[in-house]
Amino acid sequence: MHTPANPVCLVLCEHEADQRREDKYSVLLPTYNERENLPLIVWLLVKYFNESGYNYEIIIIDDGSPDGTLEVAEQLQKIYGSNKILLRPREKKLGLGTAYIHGMKHASGNFVIIMDADLSHHPKFIPEFIEKQKEGDYDLVSGTRYRGNGGVYGWDLRRKLISRGANFLSQVLLRPGASDLTGSFRLYKKHVLESLVERCVSKGYVFQMEMIVRARQLNYTVGEVPISFVDRVYGESKLGGNEIVSFVKGLLTLFATT
Amino acid sequence: MTKLLQWLLGVSLVLTAWALVSFDLLELSLPPAYREMAWPMPLYLLVSFGCYSLATVGYRVATFNDCVDAAKELQVQIKEAKADLRKKGLKM
Numbered sequence: 001m002h003t004p005a006n007p008v009c010l011v012l013c014e015h016e017a018d019q020r021r022e023d024k025y026s027v028l029l030p031t032y033n034e035r036e037n038l039p040l041i042v043w044l045l046v047k048y049f050n051e052s053g054y055n056y057e058i059i060i061i062d063d064g065s066p067d068g069t070l071e072v073a074e075q076l077q078k079i080y081g082s083n084k085i086l087l088r089p090r091e092k093k094l095g096l097g098t099a100y101i102h103g104m105k106h107a108s109g110n111f112v113i114i115m116d117a118d119l120s121h122h123p124k125f126i127p128e129f130i131e132k133q134k135e136g137d138y139d140l141v142s143g144t145r146y147r148g149n150g151g152v153y154g155w156d157l158r159r160k161l162i163s164r165g166a167n168f169l170s171q172v173l174l175r176p177g178a179s180d181l182t183g184s185f186r187l188y189k190k191h192v193l194e195s196l197v198e199r200c201v202s203k204g205y206v207f208q209m210e211m212i213v214r215a216r217q218l219n220y221t222v223g224e225v226p227i228s229f230v231d232r233v234y235g236e237s238k239l240g241g242n243e244i245v246s247f248v249k250g251l252l253t254l255f256a257t258t
Numbered sequence: 259m260t261k262l263l264q265w266l267l268g269v270s271l272v273l274t275a276w277a278l279v280s281f282d283l284l285e286l287s288l289p290p291a292y293r294e295m296a297w298p299m300p301l302y303l304l305v306s307f308g309c310y311s312l313a314t315v316g317y318r319v320a321t322f323n324d325c326v327d328a329a330k331e332l333q334v335q336i337k338e339a340k341a342d343l344r345k346k347g348l349k350m
Contacts, residue, residue: 039348043339072350079346119332151323164318168311174261228325230332256262 024055025130026109026190029117030099031060033067037118042076042085044123052127059086059103060117063093096207100197104190113187118232121185128225129187138223139192140215142178143185150180150226159239166247173255174213178222181209182247185227192220205243206250213258276300 027045031038042058049056060073070089077085088106090099104112113129115121121143129141144150146167155163170181182205188196195218202210215222259267280297282288340350 036350039343039350040336040339043343044335072348075348079343079348119336122328122332146318149323151325151328153325153329155322157319160319160322161315164315164322168315168318172311173265228323228328230325230329254261256260258260 023111023130024057024109025049025111025113025126025187026103026107027056027058027113027115027126028100028103028107029058029060029115030096030103031062031065031069031073031117032093033065033069034117035065035067035069035072038069038072039076041117041119041123042080045126046080046084048123048126052130054127054130055109057084057086057107057109059088059106061099061103062087062089063099064089064091095203097197097200100193104194104197107190110190111187112190112193114193115185120229120231122228122230125185125225125227126187132223132225133187136221136223139189139220140212141187141223141225142180142212143183143227144178144180144224145183145227145229146179147224148226150228152229152231154231162239162244166244166251170209170251173251174209174258176209176213177216178212179224181212182206183227183229184208185229186211196220202250202253203246204250205247206254209250210254210258213254217258272303273300 029038029041034041038060045056045058060076062070062073064070070087073085073087073089077087086106088103090102100112100114111130111133113126115123125143129143132138133141145152146164152160152163167179167181170176171179174181186208192215196211196214199214200207200210212222276296276299278284279288280293280299282293343350
């Protein structure tokens, strides 16, 4: 063995390379009727993970979609290999929180990324999430539509107004230390996600908000990455009166209990 | 302490200070000018908070980024992905 010119650098670089080799990112994709979108999101995930060189796995949690999402997922598993694509289907539609718990049981990564499978969250941001996490050793990194270059596509004025208004109200009442409370594109240290999920009881939009509010309560550190949110390409995206009422209820519950 | 309690605490502190001055509860014999200034204060505070809220939300709605390029990029990538997946044998 020869002596390297600069042993310190060599050791450091090796250490860094080790870290990179050890870190593994498990992407949880809860799906319900996403036959059209699933192959596309998986293709994009594979593309950006291969380009950035991080170790990963994709865990698809299909809640008994009647449209054949699971068959498509099985085909994808054949194409990309069962070490990269894991299928953890469930019989019927259950809550998002339980989907994360279910998926996490099978996650072998030390980091978990959660995102929507409907293409509104673009996998190109994942390398940015990972870099952000490493930069401050954050416990969780949240995508934000409300800061920097973040934004949305496909929203009319009404939708923007409701979104900004709801966000402002939540910020005033909860002071959560994160700008996007209802976003669901996030990276967690696995043990952080585990401890948060078991505490969170809300449903729908409020679930994501509760996750970040509880994170603040437990003194976890939060990093943010601006993301562009492109509203559903295929399928419907709705924001009706019911959603608004349940959001306000959830907000007030958090206000009174956290 | 929950956020609700923090708010209640804050509001009651402000209200107490306001009541002390505007009704001169401690009989400090403050000049009447102080009391006249103090009594409409809660209303002023509410109105200015309302204005601040409206202005903030309005400004943020107006400056909400429209990610047109991101949507275009996605459309291009969808075509690319479909072609590649078909080549790999996916039946869509």
